[in-house]
Amino acid sequence: MAPATSSPSSPRLISFIRRTHAPNNIRKQPPDSPKEKKYRSMSDIYARAKYAVVERDDYGNLMCEQCGSGDQPEELLLCDKCDKGFHMKCVRPIVVRVPIGSWLCPKCSGLKRVKSLSQKKILDFFGIKRNSREFKKKRSSASSQDAKKRRRRTRPLVLHKKKRRLLPFVPSEDPDKRLKQMASLASALTALHMEFSDRLTYFPGMAPRSANRADLENGGMQMLTKEDTETLERCRAMTKRGDCPPFMVVYDSCEGYTVEADGPIKDMTFIAEYTGDVDYIKKRETDDCDSMMTLLLASDASNSLVICADKRGNIARFINGINNHTLEGKKKQNCKCVRYNVNGESRVFLVATRDISKGERLYYDYNGYEHEYPTHHFV
Structure with a gap:
């Protein structure tokens, strides 16, 4: 399923109405006002709400406590305890959806702020088995070896133009850039x-x-060729040593977390494997998880499997879907989701379907060939 998009409703207005109507969170009236007492009856509550509308202009100059800006007021949230304003994208962890009910800022709720990750923390987060000196200084030898392998494997491909093989991703050469890419993913997962x-x-x-x-699999499943299996293992080895694919996880107020190319990506490039917890589809039919992916569609529905990326996952979890009911939505698609038989097991891969330029966001069709999931609310 697709990552849920943010509601267009105004959190500022919702928070204001919530404060002005909540009997357990009533402000005191001005000292000279006869309404200084706390309200208990419904008539008193509505009378107070009417009085509070006069105070509405007090929030016209509301500023975000994090960035100090009052821009994008439709994304400003008001804390129900300290009454301070925060942009949804400035709060850590980021608020993806408009809160339902009361909302407290991280300080009032006691949540720890998601801090920027140091290089050591990034390496530990992804389980990269190498020290910082190696990570920064020994890239040249590895890249030259990879280049030689690419040159050797490129020559015979000319004789097999009809067989489209998977290409390994090309990591950014700048080690600091790779650290920023991994930090963006680590921050999103942590949030x-x-x-x-x-x-x-x-x-x-x-x-x-x-x-x-x-x-x-009902109807059978395509086998991953020996060459593509080698490409897959090569990409996995690069990831283990810190040579991550050139992608940035960014936050959009409409789409939530999404993925952008941080460098040029060629057609048929392996992007990522969709990972997470594996469970039976039957057990997840009423699950409201917004990041599930079909893993196996068996002839017997009780054997069908799904990947649930709500507790564990990688960058594939943040790639958004398209609205495949419109031409504009279909034009956005630049990668596809494919399932392969790898050593007898079903695996789900994301592959580029055309050349992707730097800064372009990644989209794919969540339905694939099934056409069962409604995607009208997608971008």
């Missing part, structure tokens, strides 16, 4: 209280690994 996982995970109470059998 959603998620763990980084670059593999499918199986936990007790969910589907066991033995349930992931590609031969159960």
Whole structure:
């Protein structure tokens, strides 16, 4: 399923109405006012709400406590305790949706602010087994070796133009740039209280690994070729040593978290594997998780599997879907979701479907070939 988009409603207005009508959070009236007492009856509450409308102009000059700007007032949230303003994207963790009910800022709620991640914390977050000196200074030798491998593998491809093979991603050469890319992903995962996982995970109470059998797929599943398997393993090895794909996870007030290319991406480039916890679709039919992906569609529906990326996942979780009911939506699509049989197990990969330029956001069709999920609310 697609990441949910933010509501166009005004959180500022919602917060104001919530304060002016909540009997347990009533402000005191001016000292000279006869309404200084607390309200208990509904008539008193409505009378107070009418009086509070006069105070509405007090919020006209509201500023965000983090950035100090009053721009984009429709994204300003008011804390129900300290009555200070905060932009939804300035709060840490970021507020993706307009809160329903009361809302407290991180200071009043006691939540710790998501701080910028140091290089050591980034390496620890992704489990990269190398020290900082190696990360910064030994890139040249690895890149030259990768370039030689690419040159050797490029020559025979000319003889097989009809066979489109997966290409490995090309990491950014600047180590500081790669750190920023990894930091953007780590910050987004931390804000959603998620763990980084670059593999499918199986936990007790969910589907066991033995349930992931590609031969159960209704109509069969395409096999990943030997060459593409080598490409997949090569990309996994690069990620382990800190050579991440050139993508940035950014926040958009409408789309929420989304992914942008931080460098040129060629057609048929491997982007990421969709990872998370594996469970049976039957058990998740009423789940409101906004980041589920079909893993296996078996002839027997009770054997069908789904990937749930709400607790564990990687950058694939933040790539948004398109509205495949409109031509404008279809034009945005620049990558696709494909399922392969890899050593007898079903795996889900995201692959570029055309050349992607730097700064371009990534979109794919969540439905694939199933056309069962409504995508009218997608971009």
